[in-house]
Amino acid sequence: MLSTLRACALRRVSYRPANLHKQYTYIPALIPPQARTYTTKMQTYHAVSTYRAWRYSLPPTSTVGVVPTMGALHAGHISLARAAASENTHVVVTIFLNPAQFSPTEDLASYPKTLETDLKKLEELNASLPDDVPGRISAVFVPTVAEMYPAGIPLVRDQQVGTFVEVIPLSAKLEGGTRPHFFRGVATVCTKLFNITSPNRVYFGQKDVQQTVIIRRLLLDLQFDIELRVIPTEREQDGLAMSSRNVYLKGRRREVAITIYRALKAVEEMYQNGENRASVLLEKAREVVSSAGSEVKLDYVSLNEPQLLEEVETVEKGRGIILSAAMWVLPREEGEGTVRLIDNLILS
Numbered sequence: 571m572l573s574t575l576r577a578c579a580l581r582r583v584s585y586r587p588a589n590l591h592k593q594y595t596y597i598p599a600l601i602p603p604q605a606r607t608y609t610t611k612m613q614t615y616h617a618v619s620t621y622r623a624w625r626y627s628l629p630p631t632s633t634v635g636v637v638p639t640m641g642a643l644h645a646g647h648i649s650l651a652r653a654a655a656s657e658n659t660h661v662v663v664t665i666f667l668n669p670a671q672f673s674p675t676e677d678l679a680s681y682p683k684t685l686e687t688d689l690k691k692l693e694e695l696n697a698s699l700p701d702d703v704p705g706r707i708s709a710v711f712v713p714t715v716a717e718m719y720p721a722g723i724p725l726v727r728d729q730q731v732g733t734f735v736e737v738i739p740l741s742a743k744l745e746g747g748t749r750p751h752f753f754r755g756v757a758t759v760c761t762k763l764f765n766i767t768s769p770n771r772v773y774f775g776q777k778d779v780q781q782t783v784i785i786r787r788l789l790l791d792l793q794f795d796i797e798l799r800v801i802p803t804e805r806e807q808d809g810l811a812m813s814s815r816n817v818y819l820k821g822r823r824r825e826v827a828i829t830i831y832r833a834l835k836a837v838e839e840m841y842q843n844g845e846n847r848a849s850v851l852l853e854k855a856r857e858v859v860s861s862a863g864s865e866v867k868l869d870y871v872s873l874n875e876p877q878l879l880e881e882v883e884t885v886e887k888g889r890g891i892i893l894s895a896a897m898w899v900l901p902r903e904e905g906e907g908t909v910r911l912i913d914n915l916i917l918s
């Protein structure tokens with residue numbers, strides 16, 4: 571097996587589990603020492619042309635793992651970058667607050683922007699990675715809106731011109747019910763980012779589970795030669811999924827935010843105790859959220875299979891059924907906005 575892997579690495583052929591009928595495991599020694607980049611300084615690129623000049627200068631033995639983000643980095647993003655460093659010679663983090671995935675009534679204007687701290691966190695990660703980790707963050711791609719959308723990008727869909735990517739009907743389900751514009755914006759920007767950054771692998775978080783299902787489909791349908799990695803959700807001590815938007819939650823609102831995770835865990839426990847009817851399981855989640863009072867409101871809770879996101883009536887073992895929910899934390903004081911949280915667990 572080792573020689574097969576080494577041959578794959580040297581020919582820059584993807585090492586796919588399907589080839590080996592085995593679960594993927596990373597073996598650091600397979601990355602040739604000459605392709606390692608410990609001493610490379612992390613560079614920030616704002617233009618597609620300068621990024622590409624760097625990307626095309628890499629030796630063919632290099633592998634590039636890309637972590638797309640909207641910035642305001644937290645431990646969840648860092649775990650994606652760490653995973654990318656563990657199996658690529660170069661990690662590229664993209665930071666782009668993508669207007670196309672926001673509706674005119676959403677929080678594009680107030681979304682946290684912390685570029686300086688973000689870059690510092692990535693430098694710190696680089697410094698903390700042990701020697702046997704083959705990759706480092708070599709590049710941070712921080713494009714301007716004009717660079718990504720040369721024709722401009724008004725938030726009103728009817729006013730948008732240019733090329734857009736839609737993954738149907740997946741994009742209309744779950745999150746798409748409340749955010750119909752959302753996945754068109756995500757699929758479009760990810761297609762652009764993949765074309766620009768030329769990754770071998772891309773890293774997405776389980777927290778945005780529908781996004782991972784859509785990206786998997788997009789990679790397949792548009793024939794991208796890119797492997798998708800889905801990284802487990804990083805959580806706060808009480809279980810709240812880390813999210814850039816958590817900075818909006820202070821005091822009492824932070825306390826009640828945990829309700830979404832409690833609801834999912836209550837369903838998981840019920841399932842583990844033998845209940846597998848979706849209607850009963852989902853009712854349990856609704857009960858947990860409604861008993862938390864009027865400060866939170868459930869948007870949806872759903873049980874879906876992981877390929878087409880079809881709703882299921884019973885949770886069958888071994889299918890990786892997705893239990894997902896979205897919940898609003900309502901304003902308490904003048905000037906506060908509603909905060910929408912999402913979370914999910916896989917019932918396996």
Ligand SMILES: Nc1ncnc2c1ncn2[C@@H]1O[C@H](COP(=O)(O)OP(=O)(O)OP(=O)(O)O)[C@@H](O)[C@H]1O
Nearest residue numbers: 639640641646774775777778803804812813814815
């Ligand atoms: N808690 C987390 N654990 C693991 N990955 C995460 C976590 N939160 C976000 N990610 C992943 O990081 C990537 C970039 O996400 P993004 O920049 O939108 O951050 P976010 O915290 O999800 O922000 P938002 O508050 O807007 O939802 C996505 O693939 C996302 O799934």
Ligand SMILES: CC(C)(CO)[C@@H](O)C(=O)[O-]
Nearest residue numbers: 638639640668756759778
């Ligand atoms: C994938 C992404 C960076 C596209 O803007 C965004 O949807 C996110 O951060 O999850």
Ligand code: BAL
Nearest residue numbers: 640671672752778781
């Ligand atoms: N990670 C999700 C990005 C968004 O809500 O726009």
